[in-house]
Amino acid sequence: MAEKKTYYITTPIYYPSDNLHIGHSYTTTACDSLARYKRLQGYDVMYLTGTDEHGQKIQDKAAAAGKTPKQYVDDIVNNNVKPLWKRLNIRYDRFIRTTDDYHVEAIQKIFKELYDKGDIYKGKYEGWYCKPCETFWTESQLVDGKCPDCGRDVYKASEEAYFFRLSNYADKLLKYYEDHPDFIQPEARKNEMIAFINQGLQDLCVSRTTVKWGIPVDFDPDHTVYVWVDALFNYCTALGYKNSEYNDYDRYWPRDLHMVGKEILRFHTIIWPALLMAMDVPIPKRVFGHGWLLINGGKMSKSVGNVVDPFVLCDRYGVDAVRYYLLREVPFGNDGSFTNESLISRINADLANDLGNLVSRTVAMIDKYFGGQLPADREYDPLDNDLKELCEGLRDKCDRFMDSLSIPQALAEIFKIAQRANKYIDETAPWTLAKDEAKKARLATVLYNLVESLRFVTALLVAYLPETAPKIAAQLGYTEDDLKYENLDRFGYKKDVKVTKGEVIFPRIDVAKELAELEKQDAEKKARALRAAKAKEEAEKKAAEEEDAGIISIDEFRKIRLIVAEIRDSVEVENSRKLLDNTIFDGKRERHILSGIREWYSPEDMKGKKVIIVDNLAPRKMAGKLSEGMLVAGEGEDGSAKVIFLGDEFKPGMKLR
Numbered sequence: 001m002a003e004k005k006t007y008y009i010t011t012p013i014y015y016p017s018d019n020l021h022i023g024h025s026y027t028t029t030a031c032d033s034l035a036r037y038k039r040l041q042g043y044d045v046m047y048l049t050g051t052d053e054h055g056q057k058i059q060d061k062a063a064a065a066g067k068t069p070k071q072y073v074d075d076i077v078n079n080n081v082k083p084l085w086k087r088l089n090i091r092y093d094r095f096i097r098t099t100d101d102y103h104v105e106a107i108q109k110i111f112k113e114l115y116d117k118g119d120i121y122k123g124k125y126e127g128w129y130c131k132p133c134e135t136f137w138t139e140s141q142l143v144d145g146k147c148p149d150c151g152r153d154v155y156k157a158s159e160e161a162y163f164f165r166l167s168n169y170a171d172k173l174l175k176y177y178e179d180h181p182d183f184i185q186p187e188a189r190k191n192e193m194i195a196f197i198n199q200g201l202q203d204l205c206v207s208r209t210t211v212k213w214g215i216p217v218d219f220d221p222d223h224t225v226y227v228w229v230d231a232l233f234n235y236c237t238a239l240g241y242k243n244s245e246y247n248d249y250d251r252y253w254p255r256d257l258h259m260v261g262k263e264i265l266r267f268h269t270i271i272w273p274a275l276l277m278a279m280d281v282p283i284p285k286r287v288f289g290h291g292w293l294l295i296n297g298g299k300m301s302k303s304v305g306n307v308v309d310p311f312v313l314c315d316r317y318g319v320d321a322v323r324y325y326l327l328r329e330v331p332f333g334n335d336g337s338f339t340n341e342s343l344i345s346r347i348n349a350d351l352a353n354d355l356g357n358l359v360s361r362t363v364a365m366i367d368k369y370f371g372g373q374l375p376a377d378r379e380y381d382p383l384d385n386d387l388k389e390l391c392e393g394l395r396d397k398c399d400r401f402m403d404s405l406s407i408p409q410a411l412a413e414i415f416k417i418a419q420r421a422n423k424y425i426d427e428t429a430p431w432t433l434a435k436d437e438a439k440k441a442r443l444a445t446v447l448y449n450l451v452e453s454l455r456f457v458t459a460l461l462v463a464y465l466p467e468t469a470p471k472i473a474a475q476l477g478y479t480e481d482d483l484k485y486e487n488l489d490r491f492g493y494k495k496d497v498k499v500t501k502g503e504v505i506f507p508r509i510d511v512a513k514e515l516a517e518l519e520k521q522d523a524e525k526k527a528r529a530l531r532a533a534k535a536k537e538e539a540e541k542k543a544a545e546e547e548d549a550g551i552i553s554i555d556e557f558r559k560i561r562l563i564v565a566e567i568r569d570s571v572e573v574e575n576s577r578k579l580l581d582n583t584i585f586d587g588k589r590e591r592h593i594l595s596g597i598r599e600w601y602s603p604e605d606m607k608g609k610k611v612i613i614v615d616n617l618a619p620r621k622m623a624g625k626l627s628e629g630m631l632v633a634g635e636g637e638d639g640s641a642k643v644i645f646l647g648d649e650f651k652p653g654m655k656l657r
């Protein structure tokens, strides 16, 4: 038997978030339909998705949640990310987490190899860092002093770091684009990438000493690998590249498609191929940068507060309605706006009217006129040809549209059949044929043609509406064979027709009622948010009042580090009548603390004594000398200082609380 052709398709790996929204679902759903379509065509498909789990952002969020970073990402992956893909019927073949041991091990090997080859070298980084995007920017890349990607504040950062010689790859990348015109899609985005390279590529900083939650550079453990290098290689490591967890690399690499949002196209078409060239790994065939799903004209994000929850939408309208909307509404590649109105009108016009109606009418008529089973007699009419030809041409059209990632057009072709079949019902008027016993064979043929048309529709809808297709199949009695891709080459393949009445596939939604309900829910949500904001404001006000009254929280108190120190020496400070310069030992090192106690204590009074010091006071200069810390003293009634001296049971460095 000939070996199956393989197809390897990937989504970006997602930042773990408890707030994945309908925009994130867009990429996975699109890839899922492409993967399902390829499976239908008989390909051996590997559909990879996963999570991108390292970096400062995660570390901060974990700390805020009182968890270790690993606990934090485990919880989100298990309770949010995977359940969402399950809810959306995303049938991935593999799920990679960048904290998986095999990935970590592979990244360390890759980093070392690049270093040994000289493609990575050690230097010093100075630039502007955007924490949310985990990206360093040069001054000229900033837009109005802010991050050019997300528009947020950046801060100046300088650190010893490893660099990848990206600058060496500018010409090679341009040449690659020229030789592989399909590599970057859509075309317009390719020009943006070429313009970016032509501005001049700088070497890329690929390690951090400040970010602890990352893959350690094993030969220099103060450094962690830059998250994007760690993340991009997931596409290879998930197949077993540089690790022994999997053994699929030779089978699937370097095909076929990386699907990414447009804002991360630069990482995938400049940095990624350059890294692959450096590792002598073949470059993927195609990277497609799709547009964003917008809401109220802006990209969805939690901070903007306009996130649309896919769980809520699936519960309200059904998973396939949501999938259909995502796949059909926006020309793939462009930005498009999510609105409740457009979602409901898609459900009503396409799913309820065109498809749902056709299924119900077909089943109902076969049931009514033939008790659910069509007789074998046929009587054809030239009127049938149009529908027949449309069906026989469907598969090729869909193949072409899916290959060019024109997913909405492919769906439009499928729905054209449903529309044509509905029109065919009007043209043939089965209810009139039913009145004439002599037209029984013609009536059976008309209904057969409807069942047969729906076979083409159902077989291909498996790729887009995986929950609905089996429901239609059950009502119309399609067998597995009926729905096979190879059996979509001819109209008339299905022989016996026996139908079973079932539930309405997509009930119509009363638009006015639904929008009013949504508005009510929205108003309630806003009222809740307002109440929460008020409560927060009041709590903050109370905290501020307490602060005014000098009250501090236990957390604030814990910030002050009080420890025991021994005074090893003490001298009077020149040019000062108040200060003594005490050399203290804090259990680890000697340092100087200047105190304004000379009026009441001589250097001799101080030498050899144990005292309490504030260990973590910011150093400051006094009378030209640096003072690191503060001695704790009481204040007598006359304003004199009373240093607290401790007994011998107190050792230098001992913490006080």
Ligand code: MSP
Residues within 6 Å of the ligand: 011, 012, 013, 014, 015, 022, 023, 024, 026, 027, 052, 231, 232, 233, 234, 259, 260, 261, 262, 263, 264, 291, 292, 293, 294, 299, 300
């Ligand atoms: N972790 C990186 C990708 C690393 S890949 C080696 C990342 N993660 S993400 O969670 O922020 O985004 C994942 C995908 O969701 C991206 O392709 C992004 O474009 C997509 N989307 C996020 N919001 C979106 C919309 N509102 N609309 C469409 N897609 C959007 O980037």
